Amino acid sequence: MNYNFINIGVQGYTEPDVLNFLAGEFYVKLVSSGKPGIQQSALLEIAKKIESSLETEKNLPAVIDLFPAEGKLNNSEKYVARDFLGYSFFHSAFTADYDVQEEFKMFIVKLKSEADTRAMLDSYISLLKEDKITEENNIFIVDDFFNGKVFLFIKSNYIVGIMNTENKHLAKDYLARINKRL
DSSP states (O other): OOOEEESSTEEEEEETTEEEEEETTEEEEEEOOSOHHHHHHHHHHHHHHHHHHHOOOSOOOGGGGGSOSTTBOTTOOEEEOSOGGGOTTOOOEEEEEEEESEEEEEEEEEOSOHHHHHHHHHHHHHHSOGGGEEEETTEEEEEETTTEEEEEEEETTEEEEEESOOOHHHHHHHHHHHHHHO
16 A cells, blocks of 8 residues: 655555544544545644644554564554454454565563463463464464464563464564564
């Protein structure tokens, strides 16, 4: 997707009738309808006022820095606010797309505590049949009916994973890169 980036917040961008940006822990999404030329300028003015009132730093969330840089597609980072992987207990996740030997997606779920992390993983595992999950060196390899093969591990209050690849060596390599940063 080609974005029309603007200097509002972090990674502010516009599309027809839409203006979105990050400001600290806030994701601001403005949508309008009416006359296109007037709307876009009005959205820009509103966005500037919102940005200044939030008084936050112009940085991406720190968790984004955990993603390895090598092979990461520019501006592919996303925040999924709910139902990540299609499951309600995966209430949120950060993702990034990669192209290294093949295309794949990495994700990071950051929770408040290690107990919350374990509970979320247990919810995921309880949905699957035992023969759909293996564990190798603290990495869970899940044959998820809806999402294909998912490689993941937990550490402290994080669940980190990779999907859209069958390449176990690649998955383990990239998971290890994040594990070193945690």
